[in-house]
Amino acid sequence: MRFLYLVLASLTIGTLVGHFLSPDFGNAYELMLYVLIFLIGADLGLNFNAEELRKVGRNALVLPFLTLAGSLLGGLLAALALGIEPRWGLAIGAGCGWYSLTGPLIAQYSTVYGAVGFLGNLMREILTILLYPIAIGRIDPEKAVVMGGATTMDTTLPIITKFGGREVALTAFVHGFVLTALVPFVLPLILTL
Amino acid sequence: MNVFIPLILGLLLGYLGKRAGKRPNLETPTSIALLAMIFFLGVRTGEVHVNGLWLLGVSAIFAILTIAGSLLLAEVVR
Numbered sequence: 001m002r003f004l005y006l007v008l009a010s011l012t013i014g015t016l017v018g019h020f021l022s023p024d025f026g027n028a029y030e031l032m033l034y035v036l037i038f039l040i041g042a043d044l045g046l047n048f049n050a051e052e053l054r055k056v057g058r059n060a061l062v063l064p065f066l067t068l069a070g071s072l073l074g075g076l077l078a079a080l081a082l083g084i085e086p087r088w089g090l091a092i093g094a095g096c097g098w099y100s101l102t103g104p105l106i107a108q109y110s111t112v113y114g115a116v117g118f119l120g121n122l123m124r125e126i127l128t129i130l131l132y133p134i135a136i137g138r139i140d141p142e143k144a145v146v147m148g149g150a151t152t153m154d155t156t157l158p159i160i161t162k163f164g165g166r167e168v169a170l171t172a173f174v175h176g177f178v179l180t181a182l183v184p185f186v187l188p189l190i191l192t193l
Numbered sequence: 194m195n196v197f198i199p200l201i202l203g204l205l206l207g208y209l210g211k212r213a214g215k216r217p218n219l220e221t222p223t224s225i226a227l228l229a230m231i232f233f234l235g236v237r238t239g240e241v242h243v244n245g246l247w248l249l250g251v252s253a254i255f256a257i258l259t260i261a262g263s264l265l266l267a268e269v270v271r
Contacts, residue, residue, distance in 0.1 A: 120255035143267040
């Protein structure tokens, strides 16, 4: 739990720094991400177990489709509740947390919903970082991976690994990988509806 | 850069380390790198200039409902 407070503090301080100072850190975010991915890879390699991998494969292939379907459902419900045209809701939901793709793609059709697509999916990533450690207290850590959507193969993978454990890290990576392959096809398809 | 490059590199080095009988403690460097990454994510978020509370509220509703929808299906179907 102490680490979660450190996560919250990092995010809050970072947001305040970004908002008030707008410093130019260059590619520091990407650099840290790659360092983390490397460390996670090294940890997986050090603890590689073929039997574990076989078991994970079956489960991890079902989860992404449930994530996508649930995300579309959530997006549709949000659109209906807010009185927004359903296709925007479906498109925002289809982003599955991939804000850097969702925002620009939707913005080709609507600037306002492009901004909502960007921010909504960015919030999904942030909420996953903040809530995954809490959610696994009530939900199976493997199932809770769906919260992160496509981000579970990169940005939210460290937090999932840290709190969910090494065995969940494999599921999370495959989950994110499958969604990363699906989203660039599903999202433009919805936008053409 | 593709995330696969550092991942595969890490996997290979880790696996080679395992075969060589080495067990380095990766917990501390991973925690430090994670906190640094979250800080930089926060900086990026803070730099996004939101046009009004509507955008923020609507985005939050989408974020919450898409997460809830995914969790619901994962819980019900599996």
